[in-house]
Amino acid sequence: MTRLLTVLGALVLVGAVACAPTSQPPPLQPHTEQNGPVGPVPAGLERYYGQSLEWGPCAEYATTPRTRSAYRNRRLECTRLTVPMDYSEPRGRSLTLGVLRKPAGQPSRRVGSLVVNPGGPGASGMTMAAGLSGTVAGTELGRRFGLVGFDPRGIGASLPRVNCLTADGRDAERLDSDANTSPSAVARTESENRAYAARCARRSGTELLANMGTRDVAKDMDVLRSALGDEKLTYLGYSYGTRIGAEYAEQFPGNVRAMVLDGAIDPKQDTVQSMVAQAAGFQRAFDAFAAWCAPRASCALGDDPSRAVGVYQRLTRPLVRRPVPTAGDRRLSYSGATTATIQALYSPSTWPRLNDGLLQLERGNGQILLGLADSYYGRADNGQYSGITDSFDAVRCVDDPRITDRARKREADRRYRRAAPFLDDGYPPSGARGPCAFWPAPVTGDTVPPDPAKLPPTLVLSTTGDPATPHEAGVRLAKTLGGRLLTFRGTRHTVFLRGNSCVDDAGIRYLVDLKLPPEGTRCGS
Known part of the structure; x- marks a missing residue:
């Protein structure tokens, strides 16, 4: 249908999905809350901003095998948020968003809700919140905030869903x-x-x-803020989620309490500039992978990193004409091999598997690389796509x-x-x-930047070797928002709440106490 350069996206998957523990505490009880309206309410949207939320078990919200396992956790609760299909016609059709919450561990010390988004666009915020619930359990972040993830309009548990193939x-x-x-x-x-x-x-x-654009997702997030009972929004966005955050800051600057934006997309960069910058980022990650691989006894790219591109091309280019077999009746194509490589370059933790896949490809089998590509596209073992x-x-x-x-x-x-x-x-x-x-719908996005004079301090995290969202984009976003930049030295896509204490401590301190790290803070090796 289309080439890789036009479908390549920035997606972050944070941590392992939290599964139900062997011995569980008593489940949360179904209940109804009416917390809104809170804060400013745009004209005509009163019924949305003031809606009640019926919280209950999350199992019925699962749409994939992965979420079926995660949503059995009885310390999670889910609901549906109703929003207008078209905000210019609030009395017209509506749609619903799936919302998942892990309540604050210490309700008496609760600051508010921490709304999270993992990126994509197209990734599930509910799944991310379920995964992060285990990561933040027992931390000050988990004690002081209710962790909230929502599936943006048309995605995951939200209804109706976009469905193309x-x-x-x-x-x-x-x-x-x-x-x-x-x-x-x-x-x-x-x-x-x-x-x-x-x-x-x-x-x-x-x-x-x-009405699928980021413009509308930001409006949905303000409805969610009010329905949750938060006067101001506390937000954590990864990758494309930083674009949602920047759009929210442009539309609702007075409703922002705090934002951590990790793996930034520059909202002022045009389509081609962004695509080329991302390509350069993945090339740097590929070069780092080749350098990591070269000293190993079995490196698919050989022992000379300067020749790695040529070796890789000789391995993959024949797939354009002759896809190789895998288990069953599936085959690995050229685009499948390059997509698998892109998926593995997001984090050094998957570099060994990429090397194994390229070694296997050299022997005429594409099974490992096909599995990596399946992960990128959200294909489950049962053949269904997310x-x-x-x-x-x-x-x-x-x-x-x-x-x-x-x-x-x-x-x-x-x-x-x-x-x-x-x-x-x-x-x-x-x-x-x-x-x-x-496309049978008009462009609704814009490049109007937020006004930093109207915003509270924000925190942008940017990684020097991030393949999908280059470090320079984070520098520019922090400047655009008038916020603070924290730089992580490393090769990976996004870093907050992924085990680096320097980054995690700074981000948590900011979210809880609104204390920014010192100017010029750098973490990592």
Whole structure:
């Protein structure tokens, strides 16, 4: 359907999902709360801001095998939040968002709710909150805050959901690398992308697609803030979640208490600039992987990191014409191999598995790499998909200015390959326009930055070797928000609450007491 450079997203998966312990405390009891309206209420939205929330067990909110396990935890509670489908018509259709909460460990000392988002776009905030509930249990953060995650509109447990492809359709789409850039091949790719956009509209509804943008997610988050009973929002956003935070800060600056934004997206950077910067980030991560691998006895890329790109290309480029077999009747394509590599480059913890997968590929088997790619696309062992790719496209196509000119698209592809040569498939750059060029809904995103004079101090965390959201974007976001930048030295995507005490202590102190770390703070090796 489309090439990797047009679907590559920034996604963070934080920690392991918290499963139900062997010996559990008594379950939380179902109950109804009416805490709102709290704070300013936009005209016409009174019934949303003042709605009651019916909290109960989370099992019925599960949409994947992973969430079915996580949501059995009886110390978690879930509800549905009702919001307008279209905020310009608040008396029109509504939709519901799934919301999950781990109540504060010490209610008498509770500061408020900590609303979290893991990125994507398309990732589940409910799943993230379930995973983080175990991480923060027993910490000051867990004692002082109720941990709240919501599935953004159209995603996960929220209804209705964006739905573009069946599981079989997604499997088939992943086999199509679209490497051929001849005029006839470009026309065929664009025809596939046009059909995909039409299918998304038919299966999801154009009204939902028109209101999937970050603009609307930020409005939803303010409704959630009020319904939870918080006068001001305390927020933790990772990766694309930093864009949600920046959008909220632009729309509702007076409603912000504190924000930690980790793995920043620069809201002022255009589509091509962001894509090329991300490509360069993944190339740096690939180079770091090659340097890590070279001294090992069995390194798929050889013992000379300067030749690693060429070795990788010789391993993967043949897949354009001849996908290799895996277990069962599935095959690994070129785009599958590069997607698997991207997935593994998010964190050094997965570098050994990437090396094993490349060694296996050299022997003519793609099983390990296919599993890594499945993780990226949210494909479970039963063959079903989480929907993250459909949601990613739906948000991206209304958030960002579209590339509708073939010459500009070809130039963007050329710059992408130059920034990340390990992802160059050997064919000429493509001018094929992606699905967003044919999307049946208008762009609703903007690049209007927040006014730092209207905001309280915020904290931006940025990692020097972050492959998906480069460090420079964090520097710029902190400046845009008038906030404080904390730099982590390392190669990984996002860092807060992932075991580095320097980062975690600074972030927790800020969220609890609103005390920022000293200017110029750097953590890591």
